[in-house]
Amino acid sequence: MTPDRKKILFGLIVTLLIVLIASVFYSPATAQSVNADDVIRTIREWKSNNLKNEKWTHLVYSVTLAEPQGVVLPNGEPMPASYITDDWYYVNEAGLVEKGVFSMRDNEGNLLQQSAFQNNVMINFTFEDRQENLELFPLNIDLGFERQIMEASNKGIGIKKSEVTADGKSSLVYAYTEELQLPTQLGAEQMVVDSIVKKGFFDIKTEDLAKIQTIWILMDGTEVVYETVQIISIDSYTAAPDEIARRLEGVE
Numbered sequence: 001m002t003p004d005r006k007k008i009l010f011g012l013i014v015t016l017l018i019v020l021i022a023s024v025f026y027s028p029a030t031a032q033s034v035n036a037d038d039v040i041r042t043i044r045e046w047k048s049n050n051l052k053n054e055k056w057t058h059l060v061y062s063v064t065l066a067e068p069q070g071v072v073l074p075n076g077e078p079m080p081a082s083y084i085t086d087d088w089y090y091v092n093e094a095g096l097v098e099k100g101v102f103s104m105r106d107n108e109g110n111l112l113q114q115s116a117f118q119n120n121v122m123i124n125f126t127f128e129d130r131q132e133n134l135e136l137f138p139l140n141i142d143l144g145f146e147r148q149i150m151e152a153s154n155k156g157i158g159i160k161k162s163e164v165t166a167d168g169k170s171s172l173v174y175a176y177t178e179e180l181q182l183p184t185q186l187g188a189e190q191m192v193v194d195s196i197v198k199k200g201f202f203d204i205k206t207e208d209l210a211k212i213q214t215i216w217i218l219m220d221g222t223e224v225v226y227e228t229v230q231i232i233s234i235d236s237y238t239a240a241p242d243e244i245a246r247r248l249e250g251v252e
Contacts, residue, residue: 031160031175036153039161039174042202043146046209051141052236057089059141060232062107066216066224067188073112074126080106084232088244089139096136101240101247118251125250143229145200145212152176152198166201167230171210175199183219187226192219 051057064082071079084107089100099118105111113126122131140146149159157176164171179195186193197215202208214227 031162034159034161034174036149036159039149039159039200040146042174042207043142043149043200043209046202046207047142047146050208050234050236051091051095051139053091053093053095055091055236055238056240057091057139057141058233058235058237059085059087059089059139060234061085061143062228062230062232064228064230066226070188074128079112082107083112084109088240090240091139092136094136095138097139098136099248099251101244114247116247116251118248121251123251125247141234142209143212143231145198145209148198149174149176149200152178163204164201166211169210170204171201172204173199173201177217186216191216191224193217194219197223 062082062084066081068081069079073079084105086103086105087100088102089097092098097117099116101114101116103111103114113124115122115124115126117123117134120132120134120136122134123129152159155178157178159174159176162173162175164173166173175197177195177197180193183192183194185191193216195217197213197217199211199213199215200209201211201213203210208231210231212229213225216224216226218224
């Protein structure tokens with residue numbers, strides 16, 4: 001074999017190796033079908049690790065919507081499409097919320113509205129609304145994702161899992177797509193929606209539920225991330241701060 005042919009052959013081999021290596025490292029993630037029971041088990045294990053009975057749970061998460069909700073606050077200002085929820089719950093030995101203080105703030109930390117629950121009474125201090133004879137309720141720190149997976153399974157909708165990089169972290173995503181029977185106008189802007197995608201993002205390193213997304217697929221194929229709920233922190237304490245205790249004194 002001549003030196004020139006050897007150079008050409010060597011160059012082809014190097015090029016082939018580069019293509020093969022690139023295909024390994026840069027091929028798009030493939031979604032795989034997963035049993036809904038496995039997803040529910042994963043959610044419940046995470047919940048059991050982060051929710052303690054006879055403790056105060058401090059749950060903070062952000063909500064970002066594609067459009068405002070149309071709620072007008074008592075000061076005449078509209079409820080923003082992006083805000084922070086900062087809640088304190090006391091969970092009793094039966095796993096039910098016995099009392100708590102629930103606050104919504106804008107992204108600058110200003111209080112938008114606040115309510116409290118105690119002795120089966122809920123008072124919204126912002127809107128001056130009072131509800132009595134309410135039952136104790138379970139604390140769903142997964143923000144309803146387990147229920148959504150169960151409902152999708154009951155409807156025969158397949159669940160998919162994939163690995164992605166989200167918010168700079170390697171994440172395991174569980175997702176399903178619900179096709180609407182007819183194109184439906186949703187939201188304040190009356191967007192015509194063909195299907196709705198639900199996604200739950202789990203941090204692969206910590207196994208924590210990090211984010212839940214609702215995505216609308218419009219008639220023209222456009223994807224609109226309608227809602228993103230990002231869990232900021234979940235902590236347990238034997239006692240609530242004095243500020244929370246004082247707020248509960250207003251619930252009689």
